[in-house]
Amino acid sequence: MANTRPPGVANTVPAKGVPGPARTPGPLGVNDAADPNVTTRLGDTPGTSGRLDGGDQTLAKLGPDGATGGPGSVAASAKGVPLAVGSDKTPQATKDPKVWGDWTPPAGYETLYKLLKQNEGNIPYMYLDSKNLVTVGIGTYLKTAADAAALIFYHRKSLLAATAEEIKTAYAAVAAAAPDKTKFPHGKKASAYETTTDLEMTPTDIGARWLADVKSFQALLPSYFTGFASYPADARQALTDIAYQYGASGASKADKGALKKAATDGDWSAAADCTDDLEGSDDRNAARKALFQAAAKVAPLKPKAAAPAAAGKPGAPAAPATK
Secondary structure (H helix, E strand, O other), X not given: XXXXXXXXXXXXXXXXXXXXXXXXXXXXXXXXXXXXXXXXXXXXOOOOOOOOOOOOHXXXXXXXXXXXXXXXXXXXXXXOOOEEEOOOOOEEEXXXXXXXXXXXXXXXXXXXXXXXXXHHXXXXXXXXXXXXXXXXXXOEEOOOHHXXXXXXXXXXXXXXXXXXXXXXXXXXXXXXXXXXXOOOOOOOOHHHXXXXXXXXXXXXXXXXXXXXXXXXXXXXXXXXXXXXXXXOHXXXXXXXXXXXXXXXXXXXXXXXXXXXXXXXXXXXXXXXXXXXXXXXXXXXXXXXXXXXXXHHHHOOOOOOOOOOOOOOOOOOOOOOOOO
């Protein structure tokens, strides 16, 4: 027969969620690697025992329904995250560091990424922020369940991709978990919502969404801050961070409009002073101030030229003599 091979490791308890043939006798009295039904269903490919048998880890790459799965399953192999078979033959999730490891921002965004991650947090699951707004990742506000469903979430244990309906259900569960404002005026910590659902985003997807959000704010800021593209890099990053919290329009109104005036005048020292009373933690405002102060060193405020004195007034230069 085309798919014949020597016996392999007996698989007396098939991996949960791994489709296989009906249990029929093999030479060991169980459905094992020598059972021709196994090979006719699955074919011969190398496994940990040298053949595709009960000890082959690749068997567990199928999802529970035998067709779909999360990163590393047959249906989602683009993510490259395998499922390993545990001692109890139950598929256990293992996370590929290429997908689940730290995300690195592109050049030019490192400082802003560090600043926002420190102050907004980097939470892979949906939670309620201090204003009880559903949020995920690096401060990404999810206004509606549809906004959440537009993102990619996976089930925490199985790593199976969540459906749109599952994501919307999870969103509703988090939104419904809002704490009593009288007891928690500033909301609960994000960790309080970790077990509200079992859905998570990968660092790669969180980073991609963060970058898209940042670029959208940077595209809006020139409408409120004339000459934004010509500002020193540090000033642009400080304003982007403020816009990330306030919105682009809100950033232009910060400190009663004093921030916008300072930026328009190119007075970055004055802009640094505006950060003292901004909403946010002291550490965050200190970081913003430092960025504006660095911008002031790169592009110091130029003194305004004195207006020429009018002719005939005291102190005006004498008119040249005529011949």
